[in-house]
Amino acid sequence: MDLILDDDRLLDPGRQLRMEIGGNSRTVKIEFFRRQNGRFVMKFAGIDSIEDAEKIVGAELLIPESEIPEAEEGSFYTFHLRGCRVYAIHEAAGSADGNRDEYIGDVTDIVDGGGTQLLQVGTGKEETLIPFAESIVKKVDLAGRRIEVDLPKGLRELNK
Numbered sequence: 001m002d003l004i005l006d007d008d009r010l011l012d013p014g015r016q017l018r019m020e021i022g023g024n025s026r027t028v029k030i031e032f033f034r035r036q037n038g039r040f041v042m043k044f045a046g047i048d049s050i051e052d053a054e055k056i057v058g059a060e061l062l063i064p065e066s067e068i069p070e071a072e073e074g075s076f077y078t079f080h081l082r083g084c085r086v087y088a089i090h091e092a093a094g095s096a097d098g099n100r101d102e103y104i105g106d107v108t109d110i111v112d113g114g115g116t117q118l119l120q121v122g123t124g125k126e127e128t129l130i131p132f133a134e135s136i137v138k139k140v141d142l143a144g145r146r147i148e149v150d151l152p153k154g155l156r157e158l159n160k
Contacts, residue, residue: 008033010063011042019044021059028061038112076140078110086121086130086147089138104128107147119147128156 011033019028032043047053071077087101105123110132112118117132130136130149139148 008035009069010067011040015063018062019056019059020062021056076142080142081107081110081119081140081147083107084140084142084145084147086119086149088151089148101148104130104149104151130155 011030013030013032015030016027017030019026028047029045030042031045032041034041044056047056068077071080084107086104086107088104090100090102103123105121105126105128107119108122108127109120110117111120111129113129113131119130119132119137121128121130130151136149136151137147138150139146141147
């Protein structure tokens with residue numbers, strides 16, 4: 001199970017994006033893109049000076065979902081995971097399927113854990129960081145907006 005955080009094909013030179021900043025929106029065209037030290041380095045057509053670039057610091061770049069390639073089997077885009085309800089699955093004697101579910105919270109973000117991506121899961125009162133690893137994330141049902149996890153013993157206490 002892989003988590004797709006960034007699909008560089010989406011940022012190929014020539015691609016047009018919507019840029020939103022300060023309540024304004026405009027279309028921009030990518031001239032150049034590369035990754036450097038975990039960050040994106042991009043050049044947009046018509047933004048040719050430091051002064052022009054300073055005006056777009058903090059801008060949000062948007063790509064219509066219809067233009068995003070379908071995720072490969074077992075992979076997920078982060079925006080699809082946000083808002084999913086997360087349940088810890090526990091074996092329970094006497095239940096019909098042998099399991100009982102414990103609601104942990106909703107995915108609020110996906111963060112880089114220094115090698116492993118982490119699901120940031122919150123209820124409003126409490127937050128838990130859950131490694132997005134096959135040994136922990138047992139099932140992702142995007143249609144049902146549900147993620148089932150088998151939490152390692154002590155993980156929730158580490159988050160407090």
